[in-house]
Amino acid sequence: xxxxxxxxRQRTLWSACLILVVxxxxxxxxxxxxxxxxxxxxxxxxxxxxxxxxxxxxxxEQAAPPVRLRIPEIGLDVSVVPMGWKVVRxxxxxxxxxxxxxxxxxWAINSAPAGAAGNTIIxxxxxxEQPVFAPLALGNVAVxxxxxxxxxxxxxxxxxxxxxxxPIPITGATPEEAQQAAAYFAASxxxxxxxxxxxxxxxxxxxxxxVASFVGVLxx
Numbered sequence: 001x002x003x004x005x006x007x008x009r010q011r012t013l014w015s016a017c018l019i020l021v022v023x024x025x026x027x028x029x030x031x032x033x034x035x036x037x038x039x040x041x042x043x044x045x046x047x048x049x050x051x052x053x054x055x056x057x058x059x060x061e062q063a064a065p066p067v068r069l070r071i072p073e074i075g076l077d078v079s080v081v082p083m084g085w086k087v088v089r090x091x092x093x094x095x096x097x098x099x100x101x102x103x104x105x106x107w108a109i110n111s112a113p114a115g116a117a118g119n120t121i122i123x124x125x126x127x128x129e130q131p132v133f134a135p136l137a138l139g140n141v142a143v144x145x146x147x148x149x150x151x152x153x154x155x156x157x158x159x160x161x162x163x164x165x166x167p168i169p170i171t172g173a174t175p176e177e178a179q180q181a182a183a184y185f186a187a188s189x190x191x192x193x194x195x196x197x198x199x200x201x202x203x204x205x206x207x208x209x210x211v212a213s214f215v216g217v218l219x220x
Contacts, residue, residue, distance in 0.1 A: 052217070053216050058115050060118055062116075063115055063151065064153045065080075066107050066151055067080050067152050068150040069105055069122060069147065070150075080106070081101055084098075084109055085097065085099055100124070100125060101125075102129070103132075104124075106122065107120070108122070113151065115149070115155065115157035116191065119186065122193070124136075126198045126199065133197035136195060137201040141161060141164055141195075143162060146160055157215075158216055159192070161210060162212060162213050165184070167199040167207070168181050181209070184211065190213075190214075192211060192212065193214070196208070
C-alpha cells in the first residue's frame, strides 16, 4: 500500500473514532497553547487544489526533507535544500547565523520535515542574482493561497496561508517585535509551514514571515 493511500486510510479511521468520542463525551477537547503571531495583512479568496486528500500529518521520524516549494497562484516554483548554520563575527562577538542558500530556498534542518507534525521552516533570499523569495517581499503572497511542498520521496503536501506578517526590523526591533519574530521560529505541536525572507526586495532591513496550516496530501 502506498504512503498516500495509507495516510488517507489513517485519516478515515481517525475521523470515525473522533465522531464516536464526540457523541459520547461532548465537545470538550484539550487545546495546545501556541505562540501568537501578527494578524494577516493581505487577504485572498482560497482556490482549492484538485486532487487534494485530507490526511493526518506524519510523525517527524516518518517524514522526509522538502525538496520543492510551489505557490501556484503566483507562479512560484523553487528548489529547497537543507540549511544549517555558520559562525560569523559581529561587534558583539561570534554568533551563529543561518547559512541561507543563494540559488534555492533553505529548509532549516532542526525544523519539522515536509508534511510532518511541527513547524516546518523554509527561508529564501529576496534580492541578488536569484531572489527565490522575491514574491514574498513584493507582497504577492496572500492569505488563502495554497503552498505545495514536495518531499524527497516525491509526495506533495498542501498548506494554506493563514498569516502574512508586517515587516519586522532586523536591527532596532522593539521587545514586542522581537517576541513576534521568535514566535514564528518556535516549535509547534500542530503541523504548520513558516516561510521567511528579507524586506524590501532591494535590500534587507526587515524580515517578513508567512505562516500556512497543513491541509493534506496532493494525489498527483
